[in-house]
Amino acid sequence: MRWLAQLRIRAEMLFRRRTAAARLDDELSFHLERQIAENAAAGMSAEEARYAALRAFGNPALLREEAYATWSWTWLELLLRDVYYGIRTLKRTPGFAAIAILVMALGIGANVALFTIVRGVLLKPLPFADPDRLVRLYEQSSDGNFPFNDNAGGIFAEWKKQSRSFADLALCGYAGYNLSGSGEQLPESVRAATFSWNLLPTLGVQPALGRNFTADDDKQSGNPTVLLSWGLWKRRFGGDPSILNHTILLDAKPHTVVGVMPAWFAYPEAAIQLWTPTYYEKSKSEVEAIDDHAFRVIGRLKPGVTSAQAAAELALITRRIHDQHLDDPFVSIGANIKPLLESLVGDVKTPLYVLLAATGCVLLIACLNVANLLVARAAARRKELGIRMALGGGRMRLMRQHLMESLLLSAAGGALGFLLAYGAIQWVVSMRRDMARVEAIQIDWVVAAFSIALIVLCAAFSGLISSLSARSGQLLSSLQESSRSHSAGQARVRLRAALLALEVGLTVVLLIGAGLLLKSYARLRSNQLGCVTQNVLKMDLQLPQARYKQLPQVVNFFETLLTRVRNLNGVEAAGLVFPMVPGDGYGGDNGFVIQEHPPLPQGTVQYALHRWADPGYFAAIGIPILRGHTFDDNQRPGHATQVVITDAFARRYFPGEDPIGKHLRTEGNRPYEIVGVAGDTRITVGEPFKPMMYFALYAGEDMNGASLVVRSSGDVTLFSMPIQRIVANLDRDLPVSDVLTMDQVIGRNTLDASFDATLLLVFAGLSLVLAAVGLFGVLSYIVAQRTSEIGIRIALGAQREQVLRLMLLDGLRPALIGLALGLAASWATAGMIESMLYGTRPLDPAVFASVAATLLLVAALACAVPAWRASRLDPMQALRTE
Amino acid sequence: MGKPNDLVQGTLDLLILKTISLEPMHGWAIAKRIQQVSGEVLQVQQGSLYPALHRLEQQGWIKAKWAESETGRQAKFYTLTAAGRGQLDSETANWNRLSAAIDLVVTEA
Numbered sequence: 001m002r003w004l005a006q007l008r009i010r011a012e013m014l015f016r017r018r019t020a021a022a023r024l025d026d027e028l029s030f031h032l033e034r035q036i037a038e039n040a041a042a043g044m045s046a047e048e049a050r051y052a053a054l055r056a057f058g059n060p061a062l063l064r065e066e067a068y069a070t071w072s073w074t075w076l077e078l079l080l081r082d083v084y085y086g087i088r089t090l091k092r093t094p095g096f097a098a099i100a101i102l103v104m105a106l107g108i109g110a111n112v113a114l115f116t117i118v119r120g121v122l123l124k125p126l127p128f129a130d131p132d133r134l135v136r137l138y139e140q141s142s143d144g145n146f147p148f149n150d151n152a153g154g155i156f157a158e159w160k161k162q163s164r165s166f167a168d169l170a171l172c173g174y175a176g177y178n179l180s181g182s183g184e185q186l187p188e189s190v191r192a193a194t195f196s197w198n199l200l201p202t203l204g205v206q207p208a209l210g211r212n213f214t215a216d217d218d219k220q221s222g223n224p225t226v227l228l229s230w231g232l233w234k235r236r237f238g239g240d241p242s243i244l245n246h247t248i249l250l251d252a253k254p255h256t257v258v259g260v261m262p263a264w265f266a267y268p269e270a271a272i273q274l275w276t277p278t279y280y281e282k283s284k285s286e287v288e289a290i291d292d293h294a295f296r297v298i299g300r301l302k303p304g305v306t307s308a309q310a311a312a313e314l315a316l317i318t319r320r321i322h323d324q325h326l327d328d329p330f331v332s333i334g335a336n337i338k339p340l341l342e343s344l345v346g347d348v349k350t351p352l353y354v355l356l357a358a359t360g361c362v363l364l365i366a367c368l369n370v371a372n373l374l375v376a377r378a379a380a381r382r383k384e385l386g387i388r389m390a391l392g393g394g395r396m397r398l399m400r401q402h403l404m405e406s407l408l409l410s411a412a413g414g415a416l417g418f419l420l421a422y423g424a425i426q427w428v429v430s431m432r433r434d435m436a437r438v439e440a441i442q443i444d445w446v447v448a449a450f451s452i453a454l455i456v457l458c459a460a461f462s463g464l465i466s467s468l469s470a471r472s473g474q475l476l477s478s479l480q481e482s483s484r485s486h487s488a489g490q491a492r493v494r495l496r497a498a499l500l501a502l503e504v505g506l507t508v509v510l511l512i513g514a515g516l517l518l519k520s521y522a523r524l525r526s527n528q529l530g531c532v533t534q535n536v537l538k539m540d541l542q543l544p545q546a547r548y549k550q551l552p553q554v555v556n557f558f559e560t561l562l563t564r565v566r567n568l569n570g571v572e573a574a575g576l577v578f579p580m581v582p583g584d585g586y587g588g589d590n591g592f593v594i595q596e597h598p599p600l601p602q603g604t605v606q607y608a609l610h611r612w613a614d615p616g617y618f619a620a621i622g623i624p625i626l627r628g629h630t631f632d633d634n635q636r637p638g639h640a641t642q643v644v645i646t647d648a649f650a651r652r653y654f655p656g657e658d659p660i661g662k663h664l665r666t667e668g669n670r671p672y673e674i675v676g677v678a679g680d681t682r683i684t685v686g687e688p689f690k691p692m693m694y695f696a697l698y699a700g701e702d703m704n705g706a707s708l709v710v711r712s713s714g715d716v717t718l719f720s721m722p723i724q725r726i727v728a729n730l731d732r733d734l735p736v737s738d739v740l741t742m743d744q745v746i747g748r749n750t751l752d753a754s755f756d757a758t759l760l761l762v763f764a765g766l767s768l769v770l771a772a773v774g775l776f777g778v779l780s781y782i783v784a785q786r787t788s789e790i791g792i793r794i795a796l797g798a799q800r801e802q803v804l805r806l807m808l809l810d811g812l813r814p815a816l817i818g819l820a821l822g823l824a825a826s827w828a829t830a831g832m833i834e835s836m837l838y839g840t841r842p843l844d845p846a847v848f849a850s851v852a853a854t855l856l857l858v859a860a861l862a863c864a865v866p867a868w869r870a871s872r873l874d875p876m877q878a879l880r881t882e
Numbered sequence: 883m884g885k886p887n888d889l890v891q892g893t894l895d896l897l898i899l900k901t902i903s904l905e906p907m908h909g910w911a912i913a914k915r916i917q918q919v920s921g922e923v924l925q926v927q928q929g930s931l932y933p934a935l936h937r938l939e940q941q942g943w944i945k946a947k948w949a950e951s952e953t954g955r956q957a958k959f960y961t962l963t964a965a966g967r968g969q970l971d972s973e974t975a976n977w978n979r980l981s982a983a984i985d986l987v988v989t990e991a
Contacts (some may be wrong), residue, residue, distance in 0.1 A: 002942040002963070002965035003942075005938075005939065005942035005945065005963055005965065006942040009939060009940060009942065009945075010940075015941070023948075023958065024932075024936075026908060026958075026960045027908075028928075028932065028933070029952070030908065030909075030955060030956075030957050030958075031909055031910045031913075031928060031932075033955070034910040034953075035910070037953075056928075057928055058927070058929050060929060062929070063928060063929055063932060063933075066932075067932045067936045069933070070933050070936040070937040070940055071936060071940060571899065572957050691986070704902065816938045870911070
């Protein structure tokens with residue numbers, strides 16, 4: 001029962017501490033009374049008896065302290081006392097406390113937010129079974145330009161048959177469907193992926209409802225089936241489980257819903273709404289081709305097999321296939337492997353780590369600033385500390401109190417920062433739905449632990465720096481020194497100057513990083529796409545093959561649509577292009593040979609990006625025809641004979657030659673006559689111009705989708721609804737998707753750059769303000785310290801300009817040292833963000849120079865006020881202040 | 883001057899436990915009793931007595947109760963708990979073993 005007694009007494013000591021203290025006093029005074037009584041009985045006088053007893057008793061305060069020390073919870077009491085004391089001292093200077101807390105909140109908040117994102121996106125393992133063994137397999141193109149190319153179905157089949165390294169290999173493809181509406185619902189265009197039936201088992205994932213595809217579903221002769229995403233099921237089907245085994249219309253073709261995936265499942269990306277079986281949905285020729293890189297292969301390594309071994313095995317198999325098909329230069333020559341996680345988030349890794357490093361710098365600056373403020377305060381409280389030390393305050397005790405103050409500051413800052421981080425994460429997640437693994441970003445206990453660790457770290461850092469400056473010897477001497485001091489605490493001033501230099505240096509690094517990204521972004525945005533981008537609207541249409549079986553039907557639809565759109569009042573031009581408008585991505589390429597040229601040496605490749613367009617497209621989007629003309633009206637189904645090439649194509653493949661009238665042969669081996677040379681356009685902003693060839697959309701063989709491009713003189717978005725009404729009139733079951741202006745298309749494709757540049761600029765601006773505040777504070781302090789010295793100087797005849805210069809130099813010295821440090825550090829580290837830059841060198845002299853100028857200007861402004869104040873001192877007043 | 887009546891380190895707890903094993907006592911009486919029984923050899927300093935009493939109480943060997951003392955004033959009386967009785971036994975045994983051993987060394991040598 002001893003533990004019970006201990007528990008009881010612990011509870012008593014915890015909750016009735018005051019009573020216990022009173023009782024101890026009572027107990028001790030009883031002892032004293034008895035001693036006095038005994039002494040009196042022994043014949044002493046009353047006074048004598050009392051003194052003798054007190055002498056025997058010793059120091060009652062010490063005795064009490066020693067008895068206290070045996071009680072439990074004493075540590076807690078001391079802690080609470082420190083907290084209480086800390087709060088009281090902070091309350092005495094609310095301005096200081098508020099600034100310090102705010103600074104900490106910004107620093108900690110930014111770090112917690114970035115850490116949460118980095119952890120969610122980069123560090124958390126994929127939510128699949130044994131994710132470390134999951135890999136993404138790539139083909140290596142024979143010309144070596146694409147070491148991480150997508151996969152061809154035929155190569156995959158050979159890998160699967162011959163390789164021994166994998167527990168399983170699965171195939172994933174891309175798809176898009178028109179999901180027909182039922183009842184009131186509008187039709188909708190959905191993004192989809194195709195999975196081979198063994199893909200989910202390879203990942204180790206089960207549908208939340210229903211079943212996965214079977215091997216029988218996943219072949220040409222199977223029945224059409226579909227797996228729904230949780231989001232689509234909830235949104236479109238009201239989360240009704242009876243949808244299982246019912247059919248939905250995809251591209252006007254009934255598909256049986258066999259299952260619903262769990263809400264967290266997002267492969268290959270979060271935007272995918274449904275999945276269909278690869279081998280049923282894709283044509284036989286597509287899944288068997290060995291040179292059509294249209295799929296992604298996912299594998300699960302067997303236990304004990306390294307990914308290097310597996311890659312070597314696949315490379316060997318691929319090489320063998322390549323050597324058997326030397327006539328086809330598009331058959332890959334090797335294979336490469338990446339961990340599945342890496343393949344998903346590889347692109348965002350560098351920017352995220354750069355941003356994390358930036359927030360780390362901001363936090364360091366925040367800590368330095370708070371440390372600086374604490375040092376200043378310690379200076380102001382020098383006498384108080386000296387007195388406490390003289391009265392016997394233990395050094396550890398004083399240090400603990402010091403740390404407690406900074407802990408209070410950073411805890412309050414951390415709590416506020418955590419709220420800021422929460423808001424920031426919500427914002428990022430809603431802003432960047434496009435980011436890989438955005439669904440995995442969550443605040444969880446690891447993030448909470450990280451925040452607490454940050455708080456403790458910041459408290460220790462800023463507290464230790466300032467308490468180290470309060471060395472005991474110095475403190476005691478300060479009692480004498482400060483009785484009449486002119487340059488008191490030189491060491492402390494030097495410490496603050498060093499902290500400031502560090503702070504300025506970090507700020508310079510951040511400013512240069514932000515400057516480089518901004519310049520790169522500006523370059524990117526001023527990069528011309530090669531077409532008109534103002535007042536141009538685009539929207540995507542996909543005609544379901546099930547209803548538009550005949551090509552003339554498709555052509556008829558498109559022609560009617562274009563005629564009606566062009567007739568809208570205010571529309572200047574309209575055209576059609578497939579698969580995408582300039583600036584919106586790659587869109588595929590094709591090999592070709594030039595009929596009039598000698599045959600290519602074996603193994604050499606000639607390819608160009610491909611697009612399909614109606615004759616009016618070039619005029620509609622403002623791509624100039626440099627030579628020749630656009631397609632003739634006779635380019636109809638079954639009569640595809642013309643091609644338009646771009647300037648880059650002509651320069652690359654027809655140097656010093658007139659391409660007009662020459663012929664291209666593509667895979668089908670049909671000759672196309674070059675009828676025109678069009679101006680170049682970029683596939684995305686920032687990419688160089690690449691050779692491109694346009695085929696006639698109306699003559700395309702299985703062309704049943706296109707982007708409609710509309711140009712007007714005024715606000716083009718006004719036409720969005722009228723055009724959609726025209727489409728609905730033509731086919732009320734046809735959804736229109738991705739309705740965007742060209743400016744929005746560019747914005748979407750430069751979102752990364754603008755996002756990174758904006759965030760880094762915010763961080764850099766923040767640290768610039770902090771550094772300026774620090775400079776101002778230090779110089780003000782120095783001026784205050786040297787008031788009487790300056791007074792004497794002026795009284796002895798120093799010119800005010802001289803004083804001004806003296807004080808300015810004093811304040812600017814740490815800024816100059818920091819600037820030098822920061823420039824050197826940036827010089828060394830700027831290379832790390834090279835991959836994020838476009839058209840800007842990491843050591844861009846203009847950026848370095850303008851950052852240096854900005855910093856000097858801000859530093860000079862921050863120092864000017866205290867320096868000016870010093871030069872305006874009234875010497876009589878100054879001398880009297882002591 | 884040395885301190886001949888200083889207690890052997892760690893034996894104060896044993897003395898206190900032994901003293902109050904007979905009846906509940908307050909601090910002053912405990913000090914007096916130890917002094918008397920030891921023939922005035924052992925002088926318990928207040929500076930050691932009260933911290934020791936509080937420590938024993940925190941550990942649950944003894945418990946305290948406020949009651950009226952012989953002078954009519956309220957005083958804090960300490961009693962041995964059941965656990966304290968066990969502790970007293972083991973400390974006594976320990977002491978016997980130790981003192982016998984010391985005795986052996988001192989007399990034989």
